[in-house]
Amino acid sequence: MTAQTTAPTAPHSSNAHVDPAAQVAAAGFVPVQTRSERPHSFEPADFGAPTGREVNWKHTPVARLTGLFEVANPNDGVNYTFGAGEQYIAAPLAVGTAPRGEFFRGEDITAAVAWQGATEALHVHIPREEEVAEPILIAVEGRGADLRADAHIVIEALEHSVATVVLQHTGSVQYSQNVEIIARAGSQLTVISLQQWQDDAIHTAAHQARVDADAVLKHFVISFGGGVVRVNPTLELSGAGSEGYMYGLSYADAGQHLESQVYLHHKGAHTKGDVLYKGALQGQGAHSVWIGDVLIGADATGTDSYEANRNLVLTEGARADSIPNLEIETGDILGAGHASATGRFDDEQLFYLQARGISEEEARRLVVLGFLTDIVQRLGIPALESELLAAIETELAAVSA
Incomplete structure (x- = not known):
C-alpha cells in the first residue's frame, strides 16, 4: 500500500477542547482528500471489504457487490470470442510478464481481486505503425448470474499505430475486470467498453490508461444493461503533446445502478483533455453516479482541459449523483473547467x-x-x-x- 489506511486509536476522553484535525495529524494519519492520494495495492486484504462509508464507495450499493470481494473459484463465468482483428490477440500475460502491470495499479478491492484472479491476462497487441482498418471486437458473454469471473485485459498500441478496440459485454455473470491501456508515442487508439448485460449481471471494472508523447486516446464507457455496473476509468496524459478524450453514455432503468468514477491526470506538458458523460434515467430506483476528477500536475504546463456531466431524468423515482472535481498544481495553463447539470425535460x-x-x-x-x-x-x-x-x-x- 502507498498510504496508511487504518485510523488512529481514539484518545482518552477529556473536558478540554479537542481539535479533531490536529489529533489526526498528530497521530500521523491524513485522510484521503483527492483521487491522486488514494492507496494502491494488488492484495485484496490491504483494502478489506468496503462498508459503504469510504469516499470511493459511498454512492455504490455495496451489498449487491459482496460476491466480487473474493477471487473467483472457479474462474469460468464468461466466454470470450473475437470478431474482426483476432490476429492482434497475442499470447496471454502471466503476472510479472510485461507489459502487464507496466501502468496498472489496484485502486480498490475489486481491482485487486481481478488482478489476483486473472492468472493470465488477455493481450491485444497493435504493432508499430500498423493501421487497423476494422474495429477489433472482443465479445465477453456471461454464462449465468450465479457464476463468477475475474479478468485482466491489456491493450497495447505501439508507436504510431492506429486502432479501435471494442469490448462488448452481454449475458449475465458476476464479473470483476481490469483493463490496462498503453498508447505509446504517436499512436491513435480508441477503446470502447459497451455494457449490454442482462438485468441481473454485476460488473465492476477498473480501466487505467497511459498516453505517451503525441499519442491520442479516445475512451468510451457505454452502459445500458446490468443490475450494477461500475466502470471506473483512469487516463494519464504522461507524454508531452498527448491528448485524451473520455466519453460516456448511460441509460438507467428501474432498479439499475450505473456508475463511473472518472480520473483524468494531466502529467506532461501541452496536453489536451476532454471529458463528457451523458445519462438518461427512468423508473423507480434507477440510479446513476458520475464522479469526475481532473488533476493538472505541476509539470503540466500549457494544459487545456474540460470535463462535464449531463443527466436527463425522465420519470419520478430516478436519481442521478454528479460530482465534478478539479485540482490544479500550476498556473501556466491554457484553460481548465468543469460543469455538471441534472434536470428534467x-x-x-x-x-x-x-x-x-x-x-x-x-x-x-x-x-x-x-x-x-x-x-x-x-x-x-x-x-x-x-x-x-x-x-x-x-x-x-x-x-x-
Whole structure:
C-alpha cells in the first residue's frame, strides 16, 4: 500500500477542547482528500471489504457487490470470442510478464481481486505503425448470474499505430475486470467498453490508461444493461503533446445502478483533455453516479482541459449523483473547467416542438435522442452507432408504454 489506511486509536476522553484535525495529524494519519492520494495495492486484504462509508464507495450499493470481494473459484463465468482483428490477440500475460502491470495499479478491492484472479491476462497487441482498418471486437458473454469471473485485459498500441478496440459485454455473470491501456508515442487508439448485460449481471471494472508523447486516446464507457455496473476509468496524459478524450453514455432503468468514477491526470506538458458523460434515467430506483476528477500536475504546463456531466431524468423515482472535481498544481495553463447539470425535460424545447404540430410524446422522444446522440456520433463506427440508437429507441418506447 502507498498510504496508511487504518485510523488512529481514539484518545482518552477529556473536558478540554479537542481539535479533531490536529489529533489526526498528530497521530500521523491524513485522510484521503483527492483521487491522486488514494492507496494502491494488488492484495485484496490491504483494502478489506468496503462498508459503504469510504469516499470511493459511498454512492455504490455495496451489498449487491459482496460476491466480487473474493477471487473467483472457479474462474469460468464468461466466454470470450473475437470478431474482426483476432490476429492482434497475442499470447496471454502471466503476472510479472510485461507489459502487464507496466501502468496498472489496484485502486480498490475489486481491482485487486481481478488482478489476483486473472492468472493470465488477455493481450491485444497493435504493432508499430500498423493501421487497423476494422474495429477489433472482443465479445465477453456471461454464462449465468450465479457464476463468477475475474479478468485482466491489456491493450497495447505501439508507436504510431492506429486502432479501435471494442469490448462488448452481454449475458449475465458476476464479473470483476481490469483493463490496462498503453498508447505509446504517436499512436491513435480508441477503446470502447459497451455494457449490454442482462438485468441481473454485476460488473465492476477498473480501466487505467497511459498516453505517451503525441499519442491520442479516445475512451468510451457505454452502459445500458446490468443490475450494477461500475466502470471506473483512469487516463494519464504522461507524454508531452498527448491528448485524451473520455466519453460516456448511460441509460438507467428501474432498479439499475450505473456508475463511473472518472480520473483524468494531466502529467506532461501541452496536453489536451476532454471529458463528457451523458445519462438518461427512468423508473423507480434507477440510479446513476458520475464522479469526475481532473488533476493538472505541476509539470503540466500549457494544459487545456474540460470535463462535464449531463443527466436527463425522465420519470419520478430516478436519481442521478454528479460530482465534478478539479485540482490544479500550476498556473501556466491554457484553460481548465468543469460543469455538471441534472434536470428534467426543458419545457421551452417541448413547447417549441409542440407549437409546430408535434405531439408531446414525439417531442419528448426527439429531445432525448438529441441529448444522447451527441455521444453516439463520436464513436465513428456506423454499425455500432445504429445499434445504439435503436437501443435508445427501445428504452424510450418502454417509458412511454
